Amino acid sequence: MAAQEIKKLSDFPAVEKLLQSKSLALQLKKLPRPVATSVIQATIRQAKQEFKTNKRVLTQSGLNKMIIGNLQARSKKEVCRVINATGIPLHTNLGRAPLGEAVLKDIQESLAGYSNLEFDLETGSRGKRGEACEQYLAQLSGAESATVVNNCAAALFIILNTFALRKNVILSRGEMVQIGGGFRIPEILKRSGAKLTEIGTTNITTADDYFQAIDKGSKVILKVHRSNFQLSGFTKEVSAKELAQIARQNDLILVNDLGSGALFPTKKLFGHNEPTVQQSVRDGAHLTCFSGDKMPGGVQAGLIVGKRELIDKIKSNPLFRAVRVDKITFLILEKLFKTYLDSSYQENIKIWQLLAVTESELYSRAKSIIKQLGNPTGLSAQATSAFLGGGGMPETELPSVGLVFSQDFPATKLLKKLRSMNPPVIARIENDKLIVDLKAVDKSELNILTKSIKRILK
Numbered sequence: 001m002a003a004q005e006i007k008k009l010s011d012f013p014a015v016e017k018l019l020q021s022k023s024l025a026l027q028l029k030k031l032p033r034p035v036a037t038s039v040i041q042a043t044i045r046q047a048k049q050e051f052k053t054n055k056r057v058l059t060q061s062g063l064n065k066m067i068i069g070n071l072q073a074r075s076k077k078e079v080c081r082v083i084n085a086t087g088i089p090l091h092t093n094l095g096r097a098p099l100g101e102a103v104l105k106d107i108q109e110s111l112a113g114y115s116n117l118e119f120d121l122e123t124g125s126r127g128k129r130g131e132a133c134e135q136y137l138a139q140l141s142g143a144e145s146a147t148v149v150n151n152c153a154a155a156l157f158i159i160l161n162t163f164a165l166r167k168n169v170i171l172s173r174g175e176m177v178q179i180g181g182g183f184r185i186p187e188i189l190k191r192s193g194a195k196l197t198e199i200g201t202t203n204i205t206t207a208d209d210y211f212q213a214i215d216k217g218s219k220v221i222l223k224v225h226r227s228n229f230q231l232s233g234f235t236k237e238v239s240a241k242e243l244a245q246i247a248r249q250n251d252l253i254l255v256n257d258l259g260s261g262a263l264f265p266t267k268k269l270f271g272h273n274e275p276t277v278q279q280s281v282r283d284g285a286h287l288t289c290f291s292g293d294k295m296p297g298g299v300q301a302g303l304i305v306g307k308r309e310l311i312d313k314i315k316s317n318p319l320f321r322a323v324r325v326d327k328i329t330f331l332i333l334e335k336l337f338k339t340y341l342d343s344s345y346q347e348n349i350k351i352w353q354l355l356a357v358t359e360s361e362l363y364s365r366a367k368s369i370i371k372q373l374g375n376p377t378g379l380s381a382q383a384t385s386a387f388l389g390g391g392g393m394p395e396t397e398l399p400s401v402g403l404v405f406s407q408d409f410p411a412t413k414l415l416k417k418l419r420s421m422n423p424p425v426i427a428r429i430e431n432d433k434l435i436v437d438l439k440a441v442d443k444s445e446l447n448i449l450t451k452s453i454k455r456i457l458k
Contacts, residue, residue, distance in 0.1 A: 006058045009048060013060065015040050023064050027071040039074050043067045083445050083452075085418075085427040087400055087437030089354055090260075090390030094426060096293040096300070097390070098442075099332065100350030103339075107331045117327045130330040136337035140263065141288070142281045143305035147315055148292070148333065149323040155289035155302030156185075156257055157192045160220065162317045163253055163310070164194035167219035170252075172205040173198050174237060175224040185224055185257075194220070203235045207242055214250050221247050223285075224257045225275060240275075244284025253286045253310065260390055261290025261303065263340055269355065270388075272396045277305060286310055292329075294390040297351040298336040299329050354440055355398070359383070362401035362438045369403060369450050376457060378406035386439035400439035403453070407432050414456055421452040 006012055018024060018040050019033070028036050043066050051058055082094060090096050120127035130148055137146035149155050160169060169189055176186055176198070189196050197218065199209040210221060221243050238246075240256050247254040262274040274295070280288040287310055292301030302323070304314065314320060339348045346352045366381035373379065386400035405414065411434040418425040418436075427436045441449060 004060045006051070006060060006063065009051065012044055012048060012063075015044065018064075018067065021064070024067060024071070027068050027075070030075045031071060035074065036071060039070050040067055043070050081423045083423055083425045083449055084440040085402075085425055085436040085438070085449070087384060087386035087402065087428065087435070087439050088389035089351055089386070089440040090294055090388055091426075091440070092390060096291075097295075097297040098350045098354075098440075099299065100348065100353065102348045103332060103335050103350075106335050107328075110331055111328065115327050115331075117330070129324070133330045133334045133337065136334060136341060137303060138305060140337050140340050141277045141305040143288070143307075145308040145311035146303065146305040147311050148325050148330070149302040149304065149320070150325050150329075151300055152257070152259065152289055152291040152302045153188055154323040155304050156255075157188055158314055158317060158319060158323055159255055159287055159289065159304065160189055160192035160194045160222075161319055162314050164192070164220045166193060167195065168197045168213075168215070168217040169194045169220045169222050170197045170199055170210060170213045170218060171222045171224070172200045172209070172237065174200060174202050174205055174235075175222075175226060177224055177226055189222075205237055207238050207246065210238065210243065210246050214246075214252070218250070218252060220253045220255055222255050222257065225259045239283070240280055240285055241283040244286075247286065248284070254284065256280045256283075256285035256288045258288060258290040260294040261292075262295045264345070270396055270398070281305060291390070292333060292336075295351075295388075296336060296340075297345070297349040299332045301325055301329055301333060303333075350442070354442065357439075359399045359401060365438055365443075365446060366401050366403055369446065369453070372450050373454055373457065378408045380404050380406075384435060384437050384439075386437060398439060400437055402438060403436040405434040405436075409434060417456040418452060421455065423448065425449060425452050 004011075015037060019028065019037065031039070043063075047058065047063055047066060084091055084094050084098075086094070116127065118127050118129045119125075133148060134146045137148070138144065149158055171185070171189070176184070186196055195217070197213050199205060199213045223240055223243055240254070244254050246252070258275055258277060258280060260274065262276045263278070265276060266272060266274045277288055277290060285306065287304060287306035289302060289304045290296075292298040292303050296303070304311065336349065339345050346356055363381055370376075370379055370381060380403075381401055382404045384400045384402040384404075386398040388396065388398065405411065411429045411432055414434050415427055415429060418427055425436070427434060429435070436449070436453065
């Protein structure tokens with residue numbers, strides 16, 4: 001069959017025959033039969049069209065190769081584990097914060113079977129969804145109350161829809177940022193039913209700008225942390241503390257969208273103080289929202305902390321049900337917040353474990369890999385610059401170490417081959433050189449990474 005030629009349309013094999021083919025069996029096992037069938041049908045249609053257009057002879061082995069390639073491409077669309085060798089620990093495209101073994105092991109038993117998601121074990125009656133999680137978050141942040149929705153954009157949306165429907169929201173032009181996926185803060189604001197009042201300029205916004213914008217239709221002052229970029233030079237902005245005073249004086253609500261949401265001082269670890277959630281609460285923000293899968297190191301969620309009266313109103317909004325989270329999210333966040341409250345986050349939260357590894361240790365790991373590979377010419381351990389990612393500290397370089405391939409190696413080709421490994425290895429190209437950065441590679445993944453590099457070097 002492998003050498004048989006397809007000289008006319010009637011020579012193309014039937015779909016059912018291909019589904020029974022031993023040469024396709026390995027790839028067919030990776031997909032449900034209906035999906036595999038549709039892939040084969042689409043491949044045959046494509047092959048027939050090319051056959052009619054080009055009038056060239058096709059072998060059945062060539063057709064099988066096309067089918068295998070398309071089956072592989074389809075199976076790669078499924079979510080799978082990858083090794084993050086990009087040098088960006090909170091890589092949005094790679095799922096942001098990785099969940100560590102300690103958290104997953106802790107929640108495994110609770111996820112099996114049923115749970116008391118909305119059942120009060122004390123009274124035997126209906127309970128409140130996510131009650132413990134919200135209490136832990138409130139205590140951790142120092143706020144009166146807290147709640148959780150499915151992401152930070154949803155958090156901002158539900159806040160504005162609850163308090164600023166057909167009302168004015170005052171926002172500095174210097175904070176009208178675009179977040180991941182092309183979503184822009186002004187567009188989210190508009191969809192919430194609020195009206196935008198732009199003030200200041202891109203680089204300068206003063207307290208007077210806020211005072212002058214306040215009128216009878218004003219309800220919310222919105223402050224947005226510029227997560228993905230920095231303004232430098234001739235700039236001025238009004239602090240959250242000052243805005244809280246302006247809001248109180250004018251009976252307005254100050255909403256502080258922190259984005260990344262640091263939960264502890266970062267100066268010691270990064271040499272840079274990222275605004276913390278606790279500081280926002282202390283500064284007087286009525287509501288603070290941030291992401292659960294960025295600097296907190298958890299799962300995708302929009303976390304909202306603030307005044308109890310305001311949190312209660314958010315939860316009574318009919319749209320709140322549309323943005324609420326499931327039992328898995330609550331369970332992971334519960335364990336996450338308990339870890340912060342126990343001050344054991346550096347030992348038990350994966351993102352902080354990775355970031356705590358010293359540069360000297362990364363050098364040691366890189367040299368060990370090179371030695372296991374037989375010290376190939378053109379491969380070296382070099383200092384690299386990593387970045388946190390997830391919109392956090394965009395201009396703060398993190399010292400890292402990478403396996404750097406010289407320009408003698410075809411960087412694009414090797415990059416593609418690494419992505420084809422199991423699990424895929426996601427690296428980067430810099431100055432035409434392939435770099436396998438070790439900043440976000442866990443110690444448990446080093447052997448797998450070494451074997452993958454060994455395979456592509458062959």
